C-alpha cells in the first residue's frame with residue numbers, strides 16, 4: 438500500500454511540476470504576444486487611418502508608430518486604443534482620434550529644434566507624439582488630476598523634453614514664449630489673444646474654433662505680426678474652459 442501511494446505521490450508531483458512550467462511559459466508568451474500585438478496594431482493604425490488619409494511626414498509617421506497609445510488610454514478601453522475614434526479619459530474629457538493627432542502635428546511642419554506649446558494635455562498622448570519630433574513641449578491642462586496623471590506617465594516613459602503644468606491654457610505659458618508652434622486641443626469660440634502674442638514670427642498655430650458641435654480646425658501662420666488663416670476640416674473637440682469652468 439505504501440509503495441502504491443508513494444508512486445501516486447510522485448505522479449502528482451510530476452504533473453504539478455508540468456502545470457507550473459506550462460503556466461510560467463504560457464504567461465511569458467502572453468506578455469510577449471501582447472507587446473508585439475500592440476506594435477502590430479500601431480502599424481495597422483498608421484497604414485489604414487493615417488497614411489491612407491494622406492499624412493506623409495516621415496517624422497509624424499515614425500512618432501505614431503512608436504508612442505504606446507494604449508498606455509495613455511484607461512485600462513477598460515485598452516482594447517480600443519488603436520481604433521479610429523476618440524476615447525474617454527475621465528472627467529468628460531477625451532483622447533483625440535489618431536488621425537486628428539496626426540493631421541494637427543503634420544500641419545505644424547515641425548523640426549527637431551522647435552519649441553511647442555500645447556493647450557489641453559489630457560492623457561498626454563499628443564504631447565508624447567510632439568516630444569518625439571521636437572526639442573521641447575510645454576503643455577497646459579486645466580484639470581489638475583489629468584495633468585498630474587499625464588505628467589507621471591510621460592515621466593515614466595522617459596519624455597524629459599515634455600513639461601506639463603496645471604492651469605488655464607487660454608493665457609498661454611508666457612515664461613517660455615515665444616513658441617515656434619502652438620497646438621490647441623480644446624475648442625474656444627475665438628482664438629485667444631495671449632496665444633497669438635506668444636507665437637514666434639513665422640510660427641504656426643493649429644486650433645479648433647467654434648461652438649460645441651460646429652468647430653473648424655484652423656491653421657494660423659504669423660506673418661509680419663498678422664495672422665494668416667487656413668481652414669482645414671470640421672472637428673469636434675471638448676470646449677476650452679477657464680479654471681472656474683466658464684466656457685471661452
Ligand code: SAH
Nearest residue numbers: 532557559560562563579606622623677678
Ligand atoms: N491632447 C489630449 C486631448 C485633449 S482633450 C490628448 O492627447 O489626450 C482636451 C483637454 O483640454 C481636456 O483634458 C480638458 O480638460 C483640457 N482643457 C479645456 N480647457 C482648457 C484650458 N483652458 N486650459 C488647459 N486645458 C484645457
